[in-house]
Amino acid sequence: MIRGLAAVFLLVLTLGPANAVAATPNIVYILADDLGYGDVQCLNPQRGRIKTPHLDRLASEGMTFTDAHSGSSVCTPTRYGLLTGRYAWRTRLQNGVLDGTDDPPLIADNRLTVATLLKQQGYATACIGKWHLGFTSEPPSKPGSVDAAKPQPGRKAAGEKAGFGGKGLPVGSRIVGGPITRGFDYFWGCSNARTMSGLIENDRVIETIEPVTMLPRLEERAVAYIDERTPDAKSGKPFFLYLPLTSPHTPILPSAQWQGKSGLGDYGDFVMQTDAVVGRVLAQLERNGLARDTLVIFTADNGCSPQAGTKKLEEQGHFASAAYRGYKADIWEGGHRVPFFVRWPDKVKPASQSSQLICHVDFLATCAELLAVKLPASAGEDSVSILPALLGTDRTPLREAVVHHSINGRFSIRQGPWKLEFCGGSGGWGKPGDAEARKLGLPDLQLYDLSADSGEQKNLAASHPEVVARLSELMRLYVDSGRSTPGDKQSNDVGVKVLKAAGPALKE
Secondary structure (H helix, E strand, O other), X not given: OOOOOOHHHHHHHOOOOOOOOOOOOEEEEEEEOOOOHHHOHHHOOOOOOOOOHHHHHHHHHOEXXXXXXXXXXXXHHHHHHHHHOOOHHHOOOOXXXXXXXXEOOOOOOOOOOHHHHHHHOOOEEEEEEEOOOOEEEEOOOOOOOOOOOOOOOOOOOOOOOOOOOOOOOOOOOEEEOOHHHOOOOEEEEEOOHHHOOEEXXXXXXXXXXXXXXXXXXXXXXXXXXXXXXXXXXXOOOOEEEEEEOOOOOOOOOOOHHHOOOOOOOHHHHHXXXXXXXXXXXXXXXXXXXXXXXXXXXXXXXXXXXXXHOHHHHHHOOOOOOOOOOOOOOOOOHXXXXXXXXXXXXXXXXXXEEEOOOEEHHHHHHHHHHHOOOOOOOOXXXXXXXXXXXXXXXXXXXXXXXXXXXXXXXXXXXXXXXXXXXXXXXXXXXXXXXXXXXXXOOOOOOEEEEOOOOOOOOOOOOOOOHHHHHHHHHHHHHHHHHOOOOOOOOOOOOOOOOOOOOOOOOOOO
């Protein structure tokens, strides 16, 4: 058992009938790709210049979490944590991201996912969008076989176009270990941004498309799925739609009708198009009479990428990370503090805000408490239910702490206002990087009081050694226990080293 956790956290984190709602709303979880906290207008009214009317409306109709975080400052590990309730650094993925095609699945086949849990409780489950959690593949069947792909004259292999990485997979290839083996009844989308031209349905590559059409195609497929599920949803069989968008991640490809709309270049246009996709999904729920019975969550997998042209955007008055330091890949707040809105009519108070410290890994425990299901000891090791915050019944912090992780595998741990970073630099692409920080003679640890220094400018590690010691010990406990929540000790998949030698920043 984990020892040393304060009694208040044991009380708050224990799943039991007293907190259970036993409700079965439809659940729509929309995950933007590389959208900065400051890219949403209502979160950044003074330093944001991109119009996001649909997200602003979602915030006004539900709850805004102002201290929400992705499990990592890059893509794959965040998605792992979101679906499993477990930090990805407990797996073989200690830094970087998966390549996307012919990478063995990161989620073990016996691990409980949100989709599996909901499916067990009678939900129809679908993933429409970008997977990026690994799968292997088998080549297309021989011509004439019963499961051979239909002829596709002149089509290239998925991802073959220059600039999208790898050789890709031929049309007709079979996906092994993909979403439909991890709890989803249905999958329609792509592996990752670099193989975005390869369109997959369930376990087959079905066609290649122009990457600029991927986001509109996802929008149409999501809307169609809502239509398909509406009769069953109205008759008592709810659905879970996980909608991980491909935008506004690079390649930044706004559709023709969105080009020039923001006045800030392609990235601003792509953010506006992303906002419009959210608006279309919300409108479809309303049109089909499902809005009142649907819990909608919108967030992002990490911060805005510097490759989006953040310097030029700032010259035009738009700050994608708002007042926070850093961007995607970094251990600083700009790497992992993300927008997080929740709408659930009659349950979540409109235009409300929560300052609870939360993380994407909390989704699994939240669904479990929502459905009055007790998680097994081997599932959701880092997941804490945020349902009390949604219902307005929280009176104390829901989480003891949150662990952050950068692209280079650098750690930080956050408890209350204190954030301890186990590296001397950004841990990612920001300057100074860790190797540069060491050359500059900067300390190997960074400690910030975010209540007084949200921009992480004043390193207090030397003046508060007691805080450094306390948070270091808590981090050690979380690693050694295989979990950060109360419960039986679990095992990490590999050895985990918190302090790492400084080195060059990895590429995604």
